[in-house]
Amino acid sequence: MPVVTVLSSFAALLLVWQVSAGLWPSRSFPAPFAVFQTFLAESASGDLPYHLGITLWRVAAAFFVAMIIGSVIGILLGSRQNLDRFFNPWVTLFLNIPALVVIVLAYIWFGLNEAAAIGAVAVNKIPNVIVTMREGARAIDPRYSEMASVYRFGALDRLRHILLPQLQPYFAAASRSGISLIWKIVLVVELLGRSNGVGFQINLFFQLFDVAAILAYTLAFVAVILLIEFTVVQPLEHASTRWRRRAA
Amino acid sequence: MPVVTVLSSFAALLLVWQVSAGLWPSRSFPAPFAVFQTFLAESASGDLPYHLGITLWRVAAAFFVAMIIGSVIGILLGSRQNLDRFFNPWVTLFLNIPALVVIVLAYIWFGLNEAAAIGAVAVNKIPNVIVTMREGARAIDPRYSEMASVYRFGALDRLRHILLPQLQPYFAAASRSGISLIWKIVLVVELLGRSNGVGFQINLFFQLFDVAAILAYTLAFVAVILLIEFTVVQPLEHASTRWRRRAA
Amino acid sequence: AERMHVGVLKFGTVSWELDTIKTHGLDEKNGVEIDIRFFASEDATNVALMAGDIDVMVSDWLWVSRQRSAGEDLTFFPYSTSVGAMMVPAASPIKSLTDLKAKKIGVAGGPLDKSWLFIQGLARDRFGIDLADENEIVYGAPPLLAEKARQGELDAVLNFWHYCARLEADGFRRLVSANEAARALGATGDVSAIGYIFHEKWARSHPEAIEGFLKASGEAKALLNRSDEEWPRLEPVVRAEGRELDVLRDRYREGIPNRTVEEEEEDAARLYTVLMRLGGERLVGPGKTLAPGTFWRVRE
Amino acid sequence: MHPHAGAAARLKVDIARKSFRASSGDALDVLRDLHFEVGENEFACILGPSGCGKTTTLRILLGLDTDYEGSFQLPGLGNGRRIGAVFQEPLLLPWRTVEQNVRQALPHGLRDRNLDSLFGSLGLKEMRNFYPGELSLGLARRAAIARAIAIDPDILLLDEPFVSLDEPTAQQLRHLLLAVWSERPTTALMVTHNLREAIMLSDRIIVLSERPAHVIGTFDIKLPRQYRSDQVKLDLLRSFNRKFPDRI
Amino acid sequence: MHPHAGAAARLKVDIARKSFRASSGDALDVLRDLHFEVGENEFACILGPSGCGKTTTLRILLGLDTDYEGSFQLPGLGNGRRIGAVFQEPLLLPWRTVEQNVRQALPHGLRDRNLDSLFGSLGLKEMRNFYPGELSLGLARRAAIARAIAIDPDILLLDEPFVSLDEPTAQQLRHLLLAVWSERPTTALMVTHNLREAIMLSDRIIVLSERPAHVIGTFDIKLPRQYRSDQVKLDLLRSFNRKFPDRI
Ligand SMILES: Nc1ncnc2c1ncn2[C@@H]1O[C@H](COP(=O)(O)OP(=O)(O)OP(=O)(O)O)[C@@H](O)[C@H]1O
Ligand SMILES: Nc1ncnc2c1ncn2[C@@H]1O[C@H](COP(=O)(O)OP(=O)(O)OP(=O)(O)O)[C@@H](O)[C@H]1O
Ligand SMILES: [Mg+2]
Ligand SMILES: [Mg+2]
Numbered sequence A, B: 001m002p003v004v005t006v007l008s009s010f011a012a013l014l015l016v017w018q019v020s021a022g023l024w025p026s027r028s029f030p031a032p033f034a035v036f037q038t039f040l041a042e043s044a045s046g047d048l049p050y051h052l053g054i055t056l057w058r059v060a061a062a063f064f065v066a067m068i069i070g071s072v073i074g075i076l077l078g079s080r081q082n083l084d085r086f087f088n089p090w091v092t093l094f095l096n097i098p099a100l101v102v103i104v105l106a107y108i109w110f111g112l113n114e115a116a117a118i119g120a121v122a123v124n125k126i127p128n129v130i131v132t133m134r135e136g137a138r139a140i141d142p143r144y145s146e147m148a149s150v151y152r153f154g155a156l157d158r159l160r161h162i163l164l165p166q167l168q169p170y171f172a173a174a175s176r177s178g179i180s181l182i183w184k185i186v187l188v189v190e191l192l193g194r195s196n197g198v199g200f201q202i203n204l205f206f207q208l209f210d211v212a213a214i215l216a217y218t219l220a221f222v223a224v225i226l227l228i229e230f231t232v233v234q235p236l237e238h239a240s241t242r243w244r245r246r247a248a
Numbered sequence C: 001a002e003r004m005h006v007g008v009l010k011f012g013t014v015s016w017e018l019d020t021i022k023t024h025g026l027d028e029k030n031g032v033e034i035d036i037r038f039f040a041s042e043d044a045t046n047v048a049l050m051a052g053d054i055d056v057m058v059s060d061w062l063w064v065s066r067q068r069s070a071g072e073d074l075t076f077f078p079y080s081t082s083v084g085a086m087m088v089p090a091a092s093p094i095k096s097l098t099d100l101k102a103k104k105i106g107v108a109g110g111p112l113d114k115s116w117l118f119i120q121g122l123a124r125d126r127f128g129i130d131l132a133d134e135n136e137i138v139y140g141a142p143p144l145l146a147e148k149a150r151q152g153e154l155d156a157v158l159n160f161w162h163y164c165a166r167l168e169a170d171g172f173r174r175l176v177s178a179n180e181a182a183r184a185l186g187a188t189g190d191v192s193a194i195g196y197i198f199h200e201k202w203a204r205s206h207p208e209a210i211e212g213f214l215k216a217s218g219e220a221k222a223l224l225n226r227s228d229e230e231w232p233r234l235e236p237v238v239r240a241e242g243r244e245l246d247v248l249r250d251r252y253r254e255g256i257p258n259r260t261v262e263e264e265e266e267d268a269a270r271l272y273t274v275l276m277r278l279g280g281e282r283l284v285g286p287g288k289t290l291a292p293g294t295f296w297r298v299r300e
Numbered sequence D, E: 001m002h003p004h005a006g007a008a009a010r011l012k013v014d015i016a017r018k019s020f021r022a023s024s025g026d027a028l029d030v031l032r033d034l035h036f037e038v039g040e041n042e043f044a045c046i047l048g049p050s051g052c053g054k055t056t057t058l059r060i061l062l063g064l065d066t067d068y069e070g071s072f073q074l075p076g077l078g079n080g081r082r083i084g085a086v087f088q089e090p091l092l093l094p095w096r097t098v099e100q101n102v103r104q105a106l107p108h109g110l111r112d113r114n115l116d117s118l119f120g121s122l123g124l125k126e127m128r129n130f131y132p133g134e135l136s137l138g139l140a141r142r143a144a145i146a147r148a149i150a151i152d153p154d155i156l157l158l159d160e161p162f163v164s165l166d167e168p169t170a171q172q173l174r175h176l177l178l179a180v181w182s183e184r185p186t187t188a189l190m191v192t193h194n195l196r197e198a199i200m201l202s203d204r205i206i207v208l209s210e211r212p213a214h215v216i217g218t219f220d221i222k223l224p225r226q227y228r229s230d231q232v233k234l235d236l237l238r239s240f241n242r243k244f245p246d247r248i
Helices: A002-023 A032-044 A047-079 A081-096 A099-110 A114-138 A142-150 A155-193 A198-207 A211-240 B002-023 B032-044 B047-079 B081-096 B099-110 B114-138 B142-150 B155-193 B198-207 B211-240 C014-023 C042-050 C061-069 C114-127 C142-151 C161-169 C178-184 C200-205 C207-226 C230-238 C242-254 C261-284 D054-061 D098-105 D116-121 D137-150 D167-183 D195-201 D230-243 E054-061 E098-105 E116-121 E137-150 E167-183 E195-201 E230-243
Strands: C002-009 C032-039 C056-060 C074-080 C085-089 C104-108 C136-140 C156-159 C172-177 C194-199 D011-021 D027-038 D043-047 D069-073 D083-086 D155-159 D187-191 D204-208 D215-220 E011-021 E027-038 E043-047 E069-073 E083-086 E155-159 E187-191 E204-208 E215-220
Touching (some): A002 A032, A002 B081, A032 A047, A047 A081, A047 A114, A047 A198, A081 B211, A099 A114, A099 B198, A114 B155, A155 B081, A198 A211, B047 B155, B081 B114, B099 B114, B114 B155, B142 B155, B142 D083, B155 B211, B155 C136, B198 B211, C002 C014, C002 C207, C014 C207, C056 C061, C061 C194, C136 C142, C156 C161, C172 C178, C194 C200, C200 C207, D027 D054, D027 D204, D043 D195, D054 D187, D098 D116, D098 D137, D116 D137, D167 D195, D215 D230, E054 E187, E083 E137, E098 E137, E137 E167
Parallel strands (some): C002 C032, C002 C056, C104 C156, D043 D187, D043 D204, E043 E187, E155 E187
Antiparallel strands (some): C056 C194, C074 C194, C085 C156, D011 D069, D204 D215, E011 E027, E204 E215
C-alpha cells in the first residue's frame, strides 16, 4: 500500500512534468526523457557519479558537523534564558550573514581546501539548527525532567529518554530542511572555490544554459536523498513516533 | 536588565570582531570602524537606504507568501497521513531543487520582473516551511482537538485556540530561519536578474572585492531584523508563551 | 620545469588556449609545467588568487589598477581584445544606438561593466542619448540574458563576447561593439580588455615560469590563429559545433592582441580617464590615473 | 453504519463490539455486547472495574471514536444539542487562562454571560486569570466542571468528575451538579468509582463487567433525591452490595 | 539556606513560607509556618482541602522546588536514598512502554530485575508493552505505582495514588503498598482525600488548613494495622470526625 502510493506519486509527478513541458516547450524546461538521456550520458562518462559522490561527501560531513554543534548550542540557549538573551543577537547576525561572505572569508583565511569548504557550509547552517532546536528546548515539558530528577536518571538516560523524544520533531524538521539547505550551500561553495562537485558542474552547465544537465544532476541528488528517506529516515521515524495516538 | 544584556552582547560582539580583525588583518576582513565608515558613506549617498528598502520589500513579500502557503500545506500534510505519503516525494524534490534552477526557470517563464523574483524566492522557501509545519502538525495533541470538537468550536476558534498555540514553536522556528533563508535567496535573485537591491549591490562590491561595503549592507539588514525582533517578535512571543511553567 | 597553477573557467575561452598548450606540450617546451585548476565562476578565480591557491588567472586591467591602488601588487599581461557587444536580432528595426529609446536592454556584468560604460559614453558623446535613462535596463547573469534575448523579451543585449558569438550564430547581429565605442572615445586601436593576472612578487621570484608561460601562450595563440584543424579538436572544450564553432573561432582570432604592451598601456591610460569620467570613483577606485605597473613588462 | 439518529427521547447504547489494536500489535477487546438505556432526563451512573471500557464508551457517545460495531442514540434534537463533557483528565488548554478556557467553550450566544457566581461556587474566583499549569489538580478539575456546566448542557457526560477533591468540596459540587441538572431537562451519564456518590446522585446505576465490558446488571433507585437520608443511603448501599457482592 | 541535612532518622518539615507569583502577576501564599514530623519508618497521611498546598509540599520534599523559606530533612543516608514517588498525575513517558517506563526508573543495579509478579499483582501483565496513551487512567496510575515500588524505595512520597481506581482494585493496591512498606524500613508520606484510606494505612494523619496551609492538628493511630477491624475503623472515623468536625 505505501509502495503503491509512492509509485503513483512519482508517476503523477512525471506526468505533471511531461504535460507542462509539452505546454511550454522551451530549451530551459526539457521534458523528462531528455533529462533522463542526459543523465545516462553523464553517468556513462563517469562524470555524474564522480561529482555526485564528492558533493554527497561534503553534504554529509557538513551535515553532521552542523547538526551536532547546532543542536548542542540550540538546546543550551533554549534551556538557559540568560544565555539566550545574551547570544540571541549573535545568532541573528550569523543567521543573516550571506553565504557568500562566510564562504569567501573561509577560503581566504583557511585556503581553498576541503576543510574550509565544509566549515563554511557548517557555519552557514549552524544558526538555522540553533534556532530550531532552541524552540524545541523551550517547548520541553518540565514535568518529565522533574520525574527524571526524582528517579535519579543519569545524564545519558535523561538525554535518551527525556530530551531526545521531545526534541524529535524539531530534530526531524531541522535535519530535513537542513540537508536541503546544506546541499544548496555546498553548491555555492563549489561554485566559489572547488574544482569538482555538483555545484561546479551545475554552474558550468548554467553558462551553457544546459538545463537538462542541471536537472539531471539535481535529480540524481534528490534520488539519493529520497532513497535515504525511504530506507533509513522513515523507518526510524516510524519507530520513534509509534507511541503517538493515531488520529481516529 | 534585558536591555543591559543586549547592550553588553553587542559590545562583546564588537570587541570579538575588533580583536580578530586585529589578529588577522586582511583587506577581506575589515575592522568594525571601516565598515561603519562605509555604512555612513553609502547611507549619505542614499544608495544604501534605497537598495535596502527594495530588498526589505522583496523579503517581506516573499516571506508572507511562503509562510502562508507553506503553513497551509504543511499542516494539511501533517494531519493527513495519506496525503503526506503521496506528496512527500514532491516536497523532497522541491526542497532540494537548487535556488538557481527555480530562479532561472521563473525568470524564463514569467519574465525579468518583480513577480517572478518574489515568486521564485517563495517557491524556494515554501518546502522548508512545509517540512517544519508538518512536524508541528504531526506533534499536535489529539486530545485538545477532541475537546474542541465536543465543545463544538468553530473553525476559527479551533485555529486560534487549539492549533496555533501548539504550532507556535514550529512557526517561530520556521519564521526565524525563514527570514534568513529568504534574505539569502533574495540576494541570489537580485544577483541573477534584478537591477537593484542589496544582492545587486553586494555582487557589485564582490566584483570589486570590497568586503567592507558588503558587510555594511549585510549589517544594515541584520540591524533591521534585530529591530523587528526586539520590538515586535519578542514581545509577541513573550505574550504567547507566558503560560509555560518557568523553569525552577 | 617549474610548476605553476593557472585558474580558469572550465568552459571559458582561456581553457581553449590552455588546452592547446597542454595538447602540444608547449609548456614543457618553454620550461614550465602548467597545472590547470578549473573553477565554475570568475568570482571563484578571484577568491582563489586572493587565497594564494593559484598563481595566474584572467581578468581585466581596470580591476588590476584598482587593486594596485588599494595596495595589492597585481599585474596584467594582455590576453585578448575581445570584448562585449550590443547585439540585436537580425530582423530588429534597431539600426543604430539612436534607435535605442524606450527599449528593454539586457546588460551582463552590471552597471560598472567597462563595455557598458564605453557604449553609454559613445551614445552620450556622439548622439546625446542617455541610454540608461531612456531605456529599461536589466542587469543579470550572462547566460540568462542571452536566453532572454533569444526568447525575444529583450530588444537588445550587451553580453560578453563568446555569448555574443553564439548569439551571432543564432542569427543576431552586432549593433555596436565595445571596441568600436572605445575607439570612438579616444583609443587608437583595440585594447586588450582582459589578460593574465598574477602577483608581481611571484613573477619576480619565478621569472622562468612566467616567461615560459607567456611564451607558450603566444605560441598557442599563433597555432589557433593559423590552423583550422585545431578547432574541431576543441569542440568538447568550446562546447559548440558547426556554425557556432566557426563564429567563435573567427571572433577569437580577431581578439588576439597584436600591439606592443606600451601601445596597449597608453590606450589603457587614455581610456582610464574616460572611465573615470563615466563611472566615477566607484568604478575606478581612489586612483586618479592608471596605476603604474598595471601592465607587466616582459624583460627584454 | 452508525445512525446516531436525531430526536430520540432516550439515551440508547447498543455496541456489539469495540476493540483496539495496540501499537505493540495486540488486539484488545474492550466492549462486547454493551447494551443499556437511560431514560429521558434521568441521571445514570456507570460503575465498573478500572480499565474495563468506561471511558471508551463515553468517547463513542461523544463521537470521538467511530471505529466500533453497533449503534447508539443520544436524546435531544440532533445537532443542536449541547453536550457538557467532563473528561477523566481536566483537558484544559494550557495556553489559556481558566476563564478563557471556560468562555471559549461557550456557544456564541452565551459568550458574554456572567460567570461570577459559577466561579464563586466552584472556589475558582481567585484563579480566573491563572493558567492551568498554575492550578492544583483539584482546581483544574473544578475548572473542567465549570466548563461543562457553563454551556447549559442538554446532556451531561461525566468521567469521574469529583476525584482529587476533598470531601466537603466534592459534596458541594455534587449539589451544584444536581442543581444544574434539575434546572433544565438534562440526561446525565456519569462514570464513577465511588458507590456512595452514585447512590446520592443517580436514578440508575449501571454496573459493568471486567473487560470486555458488558452490563452485569442495573440498580434502579426510584426514591426521589430529597428523600435519600443518610440512613436510606446506607440501606441502598447494603442492598446494592447484596445484588453485586463483588463490588464492595 | 536549605540544609536538608544528611542521615536523620525522622522526616522533619519546617517551612516558614512558600508563595507563588502567578503569571497574571498575583502573588499567592501557599504555605505558612508548616511544621510537622514523621517518625522513622512511620506511615503518615496528609489530609487537606483541595488547592491548599499538599502537592507543593511534596514537591519541596522531592527537591523540585527550592524557592521557599525554611528547611526540611529527609530520613536516610543523604544521597544514597531512593525516593519512590507517585505524582498526582501518572507522569509516564508517553514515548516509552509501560515496562520501559518502570525499568528506566530502576537504579542500575536493579535494571534487570524480574517484574512479572509486580505487574501481575497490579493487573498490568497484559499492558507491559502498551504505550501510556493506550492505557486507561486507572491503568496508568497503576503503572506509576509500579514505578515507585519497583525501586525498593527508602522513602515513599505519594500524591493520591489510589484515585481513579475501583474499590476492589484500590483495596488490593493498598495491601500491596503496605506489604512493600513493611518489607524494608521505609518512611512514607501520602496525600489523600480519602479518610477511610488514611485510617486503614497510616500511623498518623496530618490535617492541613485552607491555603496558606499549616497543620491544624494530627491524629495518631497507635493500633497496629492488623488489629484494625471494620468496627475499629468506624470508631476511628468517628473520633476523627469529632476532632476535626469540618472534614466530614
Ligand atoms: N488507543 C488505545 N489503544 C489500545 N488500547 C486502548 C486504547 N485506549 C484504551 N485502550 C484499552 O482499552 C481498555 C479500556 O480503556 P478505558 O479507558 O475505556 O478504561 P476505563 O474503563 O475508563 O478505565 P479507568 O477506570 O481506569 O479509567 C484499557 O484496557 C486500555 O488499555
Ligand atoms: N506554578 C504555580 N504558579 C502559581 N500558583 C501555583 C503554582 N503551582 C501551584 N499554585 C497554586 O498553589 C496552590 C496549591 O497548589 P497545590 O498543587 O500544592 O495544591 P494541592 O493541595 O495539591 O491541591 P489538590 O488537592 O487540588 O491537588 C494552588 O492554589 C495553586 O493554584
Ligand atoms: Mg477511564
Ligand atoms: Mg495536589
